[in-house]
Amino acid sequence: MKEKVELSDEALEMIAGRFRQMADPVRLKILYTLGDGEMNVTDLVKATGAGQANVSKHLGTLLNAEIVARRKDGLNAIYRVSDETIFKLCEVVCSSLKTQLKTRHDVLLGL
Amino acid sequence: MKEKVELSDEALEMIAGRFRQMADPVRLKILYTLGDGEMNVTDLVKATGAGQANVSKHLGTLLNAEIVARRKDGLNAIYRVSDETIFKLCEVVCSSLKTQLKTRHDVLLGL
DNA sequence: CGTAAATATCACTATACAGTAATATAGTGA
DNA sequence: TCACTATATTACTGTATAGTGATATTTACG
Numbered sequence A, B: 001m002k003e004k005v006e007l008s009d010e011a012l013e014m015i016a017g018r019f020r021q022m023a024d025p026v027r028l029k030i031l032y033t034l035g036d037g038e039m040n041v042t043d044l045v046k047a048t049g050a051g052q053a054n055v056s057k058h059l060g061t062l063l064n065a066e067i068v069a070r071r072k073d074g075l076n077a078i079y080r081v082s083d084e085t086i087f088k089l090c091e092v093v094c095s096s097l098k099t100q101l102k103t104r105h106d107v108l109l110g111l
Numbered sequence C: 001c002g003t004a005a006a007t008a009t010c011a012c013t014a015t016a017c018a019g020t021a022a023t024a025t026a027g028t029g030a
Numbered sequence D: 001t002c003a004c005t006a007t008a009t010t011a012c013t014g015t016a017t018a019g020t021g022a023t024a025t026t027t028a029c030g
Helices: A011-023 A025-034 A041-049 A052-064 A085-110 B009-022 B023-032 B041-048 B054-063 B086-109
Strands: A067-073 A076-081 B068-073 B077-083
Touching: A011 A085, A011 B009, A011 B023, A011 B068, A011 B086, A025 A041, A025 A052, A025 A076, A025 A085, A025 B009, A025 B041, A041 A052, A041 A076, A052 A067, A052 A076, A085 B009, A085 B086, B009 B023, B009 B086, B023 B041, B023 B054, B023 B086, B041 B054, B041 B077, B054 B068, B054 B077
Parallel strands: none
Antiparallel strands: A067 A076, B068 B077
């Protein structure tokens, strides 16, 4: 008897949506930067090298997806990662990519 | 002293690319289906309800990303998952989404 | 107040890509 | 060889979204 995991189309759409949040290098850069601790938008703009409007928009989608959280301090909007599982995701992806690259490298050496 | 993980733009692009592969509900459906064992394209088309050209194209990108592997058997092209880490990714995402939904639900109940 | 700074939003352009119908390609069997 | 089946590819359309300049909004401070 198989352990059949039947997922509804709606569930698949939600899962895909989460992956979509992670599928942009600028958002990843923002998230990695926030991994060192909370930060305001201006500093995130400097750290990522992206435009202010762009960073703000990315933060908006991440906030909407509840991947980051926001607090206000005077003029500043200070963001932090609110869902630490994203780092686990990146970790798994990185190790997989490393394995792939290593395999490809070995193949090039004829082994 | 901080454990500083500095990733190059190229690395970020690769990671984002892997997430992009997972960011489509049809591809997820294909992968989940292949989780039960290898399958040819025709059966995948039936299982997913997507069009043949569409499934074939998705399989092409997954193959290119080395997430699935392919073998030929006569007329059939038989695909299988070649990178099991994708299931770990889905698992992490699912548990995160469940937590989010539960929290949102509790908030609605005023707690 | 008026000004400046930080952030968000708007309007727009450009690009990537999912879906699909039609066609091409390759293997199978009569 | 011809007809049939499975898969891949091509050409095209539509949609989503990243990036950006300009503007709006909010808050602090003189």
